[in-house]
Amino acid sequence: MALVADVADAQGHGPVTLIETDDPDALEAALDGLPRAKALAAPSGFLPPTDKRGLLVMAFAEMNRAAPAPAEVLPLPEGAPFGQITVDPDACTLCQACTGVCPTGALLDNPETPMLRFTQSACVQCGLCAATCPEDAITLTPQLDFAAWDTPRQILHEEPPFCCTRCDKPFATRSGIERVQSRLADHWMFQGEAGEKRLSVLAMCEDCRVEEIVTQGFDPHDDTTRKVRTKADYPTDAE
Ligand code: SF4
Ligand code: SF4
Secondary structure, three states, rough: OOHHHHHHHHHOOOOOOOOOOOOHHHHHHHOOOOOOOOOOOOOOOOOOOHHHHHHHHHHHHHHHOOOOOOOOOOEEOOOOOOOOEEOOOOOOOOOOOOHOOOOOEEEEEOOOOOOOEEHHHHOOOOOOHHHHHHOOEEEEEEEEEHHHHOOOOEEEEOOOOOOOOOOEEEEEHHHHHHHHHHHHHOOHHHHHHHHHHHHOOOOOOHHHHHHHHHHOOOOOOOOOOOOOOHHHEEEEOOO
16 A cells, blocks of 8 residues: 555555445445546556556556656665666676576576576565675666566676687686686685696586596595695694
8 A cells, every 4th residue: 555655646646545345335435435536538448467466567557657747767665566676797697596586587597698687567676686696796776667667578687608618519608607717716726737727627518527627637635636624634632
């Protein structure tokens, strides 16, 4: 009710009244008691969707179409169940963790190419995508954007596919590979000349990676390469 009242007020429809009754006569009397709205020159004609969310989206869109002061974008308070998400293109690696958790299908990948697509009318602003993103790349903006509702599947971010440096198969994104390489660059396994070769393996697809590792003959459990990693590697005074 608070959301509907805010939207109706911003669109110039005036105050909203809640009528709660299961008695048709009481409903009729309550409706008769309300101030009469001006008849529209072009009345609405539509078939209401059967799902709750679709009905709410359509009701808001029709309220805006018939509003004395139609709006393009209406900002809403934090926690409102409508809004936009923004993705920072410099931070996003297109890992698709966010599309995996989106409960409404508002955020989608594109099976053909690395891409994030978004349908604003389906976003309930639950924040799961932002909480899941490992790069903190997502920002939520609660709002009603009637123009965006008419443009389903906005492209929030895209990159050309990254191809395996050995067999040329597309398998990842350049930003994803570079992010993993930069995070592992300080690890002991990736130091020196041999380490650089291992780092380059990360730019290979899953098949070539296995072949390359076998060819390099690297054994992380070899005593000469292994670093201290467990409590057992630290002898105590008692020992
Ligand atoms: S926004 Fe975050 S979770 Fe979504 S694809 Fe980009 S980096 Fe991954
Ligand atoms: S806020 Fe929720 S509904 Fe909206 S895109 Fe993120 S996960 Fe999906």
